[in-house]
Amino acid sequence: MNLIIDKLRDYPLAVVGALVFIGCVAVVFVRGDVVDDLLVQEAELIARIRTINDNVIDSNNLEQDVESLLGYVATIDARLFNRNERSINTAFFYSYEDKLDIIISNVSQLTDEDPALLKGGPNELSLHSGIVYEIRADGTFQQILEFMNEILKADALMRIANFEVYASTAQGAAPGTLSAKLRIVVLAEKN
Amino acid sequence: MSRQRDIQPYWRPDFKIQSTLPDIKIVRTDFIINAIAIALMLIAAFTLLQSEYRAYSLHRSIASMVQSIGETEANNDQSLKESERFRKSAQSVVELQDFFRAPFTAHELLAELAQLKPTGLIFSRVMLSNAIIKQKGTDQTEAQAQMTYEINITGDARGLMVLTEFKAALQASPSLNPDGFEVAVDESMQQRNAKTGITPFRVSILLTPVPSATQSKGGEG
Numbered sequence: 461m462n463l464i465i466d467k468l469r470d471y472p473l474a475v476v477g478a479l480v481f482i483g484c485v486a487v488v489f490v491r492g493d494v495v496d497d498l499l500v501q502e503a504e505l506i507a508r509i510r511t512i513n514d515n516v517i518d519s520n521n522l523e524q525d526v527e528s529l530l531g532y533v534a535t536i537d538a539r540l541f542n543r544n545e546r547s548i549n550t551a552f553f554y555s556y557e558d559k560l561d562i563i564i565s566n567v568s569q570l571t572d573e574d575p576a577l578l579k580g581g582p583n584e585l586s587l588h589s590g591i592v593y594e595i596r597a598d599g600t601f602q603q604i605l606e607f608m609n610e611i612l613k614a615d616a617l618m619r620i621a622n623f624e625v626y627a628s629t630a631q632g633a634a635p636g637t638l639s640a641k642l643r644i645v646v647l648a649e650k651n
Numbered sequence: 652m653s654r655q656r657d658i659q660p661y662w663r664p665d666f667k668i669q670s671t672l673p674d675i676k677i678v679r680t681d682f683i684i685n686a687i688a689i690a691l692m693l694i695a696a697f698t699l700l701q702s703e704y705r706a707y708s709l710h711r712s713i714a715s716m717v718q719s720i721g722e723t724e725a726n727n728d729q730s731l732k733e734s735e736r737f738r739k740s741a742q743s744v745v746e747l748q749d750f751f752r753a754p755f756t757a758h759e760l761l762a763e764l765a766q767l768k769p770t771g772l773i774f775s776r777v778m779l780s781n782a783i784i785k786q787k788g789t790d791q792t793e794a795q796a797q798m799t800y801e802i803n804i805t806g807d808a809r810g811l812m813v814l815t816e817f818k819a820a821l822q823a824s825p826s827l828n829p830d831g832f833e834v835a836v837d838e839s840m841q842q843r844n845a846k847t848g849i850t851p852f853r854v855s856i857l858l859t860p861v862p863s864a865t866q867s868k869g870g871e872g
Contacts (some may be wrong), residue, residue, distance in 0.1 A: 465667065470681075471681065471684050471685065471686045471688070473688065473689070474685050474687075474688035475682045475687075475688075475775070476688075476692075476717045477685070477688030477689045478688050478691070478692070479692065480692040480696065481691045481692045481693075481694075482807040483697045484695030484696050484698065484699040485695055486694070487699055487728035488695070488698055488699050488702055491702065491703075493705070494706050495705050495709065498706060498707065498709035498710065498713065501709075501713055502709055502713055502716070505713060505716040505717065505847060506716070507721065508720060509716060509719065511722060512720065512723050512727045515724065515727055515730045515734070516723075516727070516730060517820075518730070519729075519730035519733055519734060521732055521870075522730065522734065522737055525737060526733055526736050526740060528739040529737060529741060530736075530740055531746065532740075532743075532744060533740050533743045535743070536743055536747055537743075539736075541752065545825050554821050560780075571723075575752070575783055576781070576783060576796075576798060579784060580796055581796055582752075582783060582795070582796045582797050582798050583692060583749040583750060583752055584749070585746050585749070585750065586742070586746070587742060587746055588746055588750070590750070591724070593810075596827065601765065603757050603838060604761075605761060605762055608757050608758035608761065609758045612756055617747065617750065618750075619750070619753065619757075620753055620756075620757035620758075621706070621781060622779055622780050623757050623761070623776075623777075623778070624776065624777070624778045624779075625761065625776070625777045626775060626777075627775055627776075630768050640671045642757075644805065647747070647750050
């Protein structure tokens, strides 16, 4: 032991250097993870700042867009059918008789919804629902075509899903009179 | 660096005791040991300092970023709320588009068929129907519900050439060949009435959606 101590006494500078080296290595070893942790933290913060910047860019003029969009939504909502107002809804379709000089023989509000608008359907609705009407109308080809066009142009939001047009078989029908069976889907308030 | 040695008891060195002899190497052992020790110390110290400086810089950078985020947090929350309001409002408009999604409108289809009808062909019934099918996209993702449409026309034809002409007109009509659909036109005939020369016919037009890559609905929240 004394021999070693004697030897170390021969190299005091080397001993001091070795002690400093060991100390430095120990500190580097103990604090080695600090830099890695800080790098991870820095990367997370950079990503967060980037997201915030993207949000700022994306939200440019968003308030005006939202206000404008809410205006459209209010217009849509005002034009929705209420499925409980059956008489009003039915009268709406019969009103075309006077407008177009067409004979509407039947308007039926069906209880089943259009499967295309139900959950899993190709045009699934989540904020609205669809009411299906079956309408039978008689008139000339021109009148029926006009009726179909008016349905699309109506204030209420509706479209003809299916139709069947054929030569009228009604008694006393004038020659050239056609019958139309229309399946109309109307956008309505959510159930 | 000079080294203290024991006082030499002899009046001249005993060359048999090597430790008492002077160090005559070109580079002295003392120098090598000290140089290595100092070099290692410097390397370790430099590494430590570099690491600590890096940590210090990162601390400062992180503190600056945290402060910056803190200052913009309120605006960001407001933007996110606006974005959520926009998304919800847009959903209503998207549903409206979905509701009206169809390859053609009924009255336009009927008018188009009437326009394409050649003289010598009489329609007795025109019918549009639709059905829902489940179809996988080209990327073989989960099958999605899609609409198929079928138009059936029945009537009487004065001669088969008129029917062929009508079929060709249907196939060539842009309105009856909407984008994203495969169109198949098929005709069938009943026996010709020998007295009148009229052949009852039925033309069927089937529109099937073309499989496409799946598209995600809406954007990120």
